Amino acid sequence: MKRIIFLAFFAALFSTKSFAQDENIPAPDFVNTLYAITKEGLVSLEKQEASIKRRVKASTFIPYAGLFTGGTKSSLIIKNAKSTVRFSGNKLRFIYEPSVMVDPETAVTIIPFKSNDSKDQREVFTGSSNTWGTAKANEIPKIPFTYKKYKDKYIIIEINTLPQGEYGIEFSSKEATNTELKMQLFGVY
Numbered sequence: 001m002k003r004i005i006f007l008a009f010f011a012a013l014f015s016t017k018s019f020a021q022d023e024n025i026p027a028p029d030f031v032n033t034l035y036a037i038t039k040e041g042l043v044s045l046e047k048q049e050a051s052i053k054r055r056v057k058a059s060t061f062i063p064y065a066g067l068f069t070g071g072t073k074s075s076l077i078i079k080n081a082k083s084t085v086r087f088s089g090n091k092l093r094f095i096y097e098p099s100v101m102v103d104p105e106t107a108v109t110i111i112p113f114k115s116n117d118s119k120d121q122r123e124v125f126t127g128s129s130n131t132w133g134t135a136k137a138n139e140i141p142k143i144p145f146t147y148k149k150y151k152d153k154y155i156i157i158e159i160n161t162l163p164q165g166e167y168g169i170e171f172s173s174k175e176a177t178n179t180e181l182k183m184q185l186f187g188v189y
Contacts, residue, residue: 025150028097032171034184036085037093037156045094045169046085050181052126053077071130076140076181078122081115082166083187089162092188094169097154104155110143111183113166122166122185143167162188 026042028035035042054072098107113122127138146158168183 025095025154025156028095028154031097031099034094034096034157034169036087036186037095038087042095043085045184045186046083047182047184048078048080050168050183051077052181053123071128073128074126075123076111076113076126078113078166078168078183078185079120081117081120081122083122083185085185086187086189089164089188090160092159092162094157095150095154096157104145104147104157107171108145108147108157109140109170109172110145110159111168111170112141112143113168115166122168164188 025037028042029044034045036045052074053076054074056070056072098104111124113124115122124140125138126140143159143162148156148158150156166185166187168185170181170183
């Protein structure tokens with residue numbers, strides 16, 4: 001009798017596990033376009049092209065050398081201080097169909113942006129330089145994520161928790177010339 005109960009318990013355990021793995025997620029409409037997976041279905045993200053803005057830092061005149069010292073600061077800028085697409089920060093999941101099956105860790109970057117309400121923009125500092133030619137490339141902060149293949153054709157990206165803020169996702173490939181910085185954007189409340 002104990003043996004039958006034991007076998008029934010394991011049969012029930014494995015059958016519920018197999019049902020949990022058979023999740024049915026709708027297919028994305030377009031290649032290289034991220035969709036958030038929600039209870040209501042797939043939600044497309046806001047899309048914008050980012051721009052690089054360089055600002056000149058204040059200069060100082062050195063009288064004995066007859067030189068001006070100064071420099072520049074570079075930032076990645078997105079229009080509008082807040083994204084039109086918003087989610088709660090707990091367990092975000094995205095799905096996409098890559099044009100070429102590459103490792104998502106090298107092709108996908110999730111970037112946190114700082115929202116600047118007074119300028120109505122989102123930005124992230126990318127680097128600086130000075131008069132003497134010294135350049136400092138800032139390590140752009142990246143959000144860690146996990147990923148898995150789904151139905152041999154799609155990639156699911158999972159982020160456990162995100163603090164409140166604005167975020168952008170960029171796809172990159174070695175073939176791309178990076179002349180356009182197309183971002184897929186969302187916010188967390």
